[in-house]
Amino acid sequence: MVVNSTSPMVVVANRLPFIVQKNAETGQLERKQCAGGLVTAVAPVVVETNGLWVGWSGRHLEDGDHDIPEANPKDNSPTAGLKSRQVIPVVLPKKQFDDYYNGCCNATFWPLFHSMPDRALFQSEKWEAYRQVNEHFAKLTVEAVVKLSETNPNSVPLVWLHDYHLMMAANSIRDRCDKLGLSIKMAFFLHIPFPSWDIMRLFPWDDELLQGILGCDSVGFHVEDYCLNFIDCCQRRLGCRVDREQMLVEHNGRTVSVHPLPISIPYDRFVSLAEKAPQVVKNNEQEQLLLGVDRLDYTKGLVHRIRAFETLLQKHPEHIEHVTFLQVAVPSRTDVKEYQELKEDLDQLIGRINGRFSTPNWSPIRYIYGCVSQEQLAAFYRDSSVAVVTPLRDGMNLVAKEFVACQVGEPGVLMLSPFAGAGTSMHEALLVNPYETDEFAEVMHRALTMPKDERELRMKQLRHREREHDVNYWLQSFLKSVDCLVDNNLTPGRL
Ligand code: ADP
Numbered sequence: 479m480v481v482n483s484t485s486p487m488v489v490v491a492n493r494l495p496f497i498v499q500k501n502a503e504t505g506q507l508e509r510k511q512c513a514g515g516l517v518t519a520v521a522p523v524v525v526e527t528n529g530l531w532v533g534w535s536g537r538h539l540e541d542g543d544h545d546i547p548e549a550n551p552k553d554n555s556p557t558a559g560l561k562s563r564q565v566i567p568v569v570l571p572k573k574q575f576d577d578y579y580n581g582c583c584n585a586t587f588w589p590l591f592h593s594m595p596d597r598a599l600f601q602s603e604k605w606e607a608y609r610q611v612n613e614h615f616a617k618l619t620v621e622a623v624v625k626l627s628e629t630n631p632n633s634v635p636l637v638w639l640h641d642y643h644l645m646m647a648a649n650s651i652r653d654r655c656d657k658l659g660l661s662i663k664m665a666f667f668l669h670i671p672f673p674s675w676d677i678m679r680l681f682p683w684d685d686e687l688l689q690g691i692l693g694c695d696s697v698g699f700h701v702e703d704y705c706l707n708f709i710d711c712c713q714r715r716l717g718c719r720v721d722r723e724q725m726l727v728e729h730n731g732r733t734v735s736v737h738p739l740p741i742s743i744p745y746d747r748f749v750s751l752a753e754k755a756p757q758v759v760k761n762n763e764q765e766q767l768l769l770g771v772d773r774l775d776y777t778k779g780l781v782h783r784i785r786a787f788e789t790l791l792q793k794h795p796e797h798i799e800h801v802t803f804l805q806v807a808v809p810s811r812t813d814v815k816e817y818q819e820l821k822e823d824l825d826q827l828i829g830r831i832n833g834r835f836s837t838p839n840w841s842p843i844r845y846i847y848g849c850v851s852q853e854q855l856a857a858f859y860r861d862s863s864v865a866v867v868t869p870l871r872d873g874m875n876l877v878a879k880e881f882v883a884c885q886v887g888e889p890g891v892l893m894l895s896p897f898a899g900a901g902t903s904m905h906e907a908l909l910v911n912p913y914e915t916d917e918f919a920e921v922m923h924r925a926l927t928m929p930k931d932e933r934e935l936r937m938k939q940l941r942h943r944e945r946e947h948d949v950n951y952w953l954q955s956f957l958k959s960v961d962c963l964v965d966n967n968l969t970p971g972r973l
């Protein structure tokens with residue numbers, strides 16, 4: 479990847495792009511890769527720009543030993559090139575971190591921003607912890623800016639804040655930099671949906687939150703609808719003057735620009751992984767795989783999807799012994815009750831369906847609860863007939879794009895929920911409403927029986943679009959939006 483940035487960059491995100499863990503045998507600290515859209519997309523930028531990354535390493539103050547180990551020489555992940563000197567770990571007492579991360583980010587903002595307000599908890603002490611932790615991130619970020627300014631005295635550093643964990647850090651960063659006489663540019667990117675005003679207003683401190691985001695110079699969302707929701711909230715809650723055409727918000731004498739920046743994947747990397755990946759072992763040559771790959775999260779619609787598969791087997795018994803549903807679910811936020819309950823529900827549902835339909839030689843659902851390597855993932859994508867990407871709500875969804883990139887052989891079919899950001903651009907997918915079980919099952923049937931020429935046509939268009947609009951395109955578009963692209967006459971894209 480080539481990243482032509484005029485500014486040295488500080489990425490600030492809740493997580494570092496890896497977790498630091500103690501090896502049980504050697505007692506040494508080592509890096510462990512973790513799944514998630516943010517990491518996949520952003521890590522290469524920091525490596526390429528020789529920037530800094532401020533974030534949580536997975537360890538708490540009580541754990542002691544907060545050094546960041548170098549990457550294992552055998553590590554070939556996108557974050558392997560990140561040196562420990564480029565990493566600024568956020569170390570906090572466990573209780574404080576828990577209140578901020580689980581209590582506020584995961585229990586309040588995650589469901590609220592995914593328009594599931596009944597699941598959201600509003601607790602003032604968790605909100606207070608969120609503000610304090612954002613303040614701490616702000617302090618460390620300014621230390622990072624100082625460090626970058628020393629090594630790059632003639633350039634203005636770009637601070638790039640990520641996601642709903644850090645919506646209250648910008649104003650503190652700005653004030654602290656002003657006091658030190660440091661110039662910076664500051665951008666925010668939200669990796670999840672931004673909800674409509676009628677949802678946002680349920681949050682008791684919505685005015686503070688909006689002002690927090692407006693502390694940045696530039697604010698990015700995946701798709702235009704989320705941008706317009708944000709602009710609407712600023713106008714209705716804060717009374718800001720706004721320009722919807724130009725996507726501008728005036729606040730406190732400053733003009734904040736808003737940008738739709740659909741995130742994407744390192745397309746070529748997935749193509750080459752798919753070209754090299756070993757064959758997936760199937761029951762027989764003819765077996766067709768339906769594939770789901772997700773964090774185990776209630777927004778991903780896993781239960782709805784498995785129920786639809788049950789309906790498919792019931793209504794189209796010709797698929798029995800010929801079709802298998804392969805669901806790969808990576809454990810996520812396992813300290814939160816909702817996630818624990820979802821795990822139990824899914825275990826039970828899958829057990830019941832396997833009990834109901836299994837024959838001596840076949841089980842309908844193969845279920846992997848864990849993280850799989852990118853090589854293995856690419857093999858699953860390539861050798862599946864249908865990818866079932868059907869979240870109830872999702873900011874973008876990178877799995878849909880990864881599947882498309884990996885279709886290097888016999889083309890498969892992408893089933894996609896219109897409630898994912900990806901649904902707004904991947905027009906050749908079979909769109910399906912995950913709440914409508916019977917129709918969902920019929921679309922599965924249609925995908926499994928689609929003629930080859932139709933599959934080829936759809937996949938060709940999908941692949942073309944994703945190849946052109948890969949993660950590099952996203953980065954260049956972002957840099958252009960903050961006036962940091964080396965040559966502003968360049969069209970963002972494959973440079
Ligand atoms: P989110 O950011 O909500 O997790 P995305 O679909 O945008 O959702 O991104 C998920 C990322 O995590 C993808 O890059 C995908 O390859 C990766 N991933 C998801 N599940 C697994 C898994 N079981 N093992 C390894 N990687 C996974």
Ligand code: F6P
Pocket residue numbers: 492493513514515516517641669670810811
């Ligand atoms: O995409 C949304 C997001 O919260 C990312 O910020 C993160 O990479 C991913 O989901 C995984 O979530 P968590 O960091 O809470 O495990």
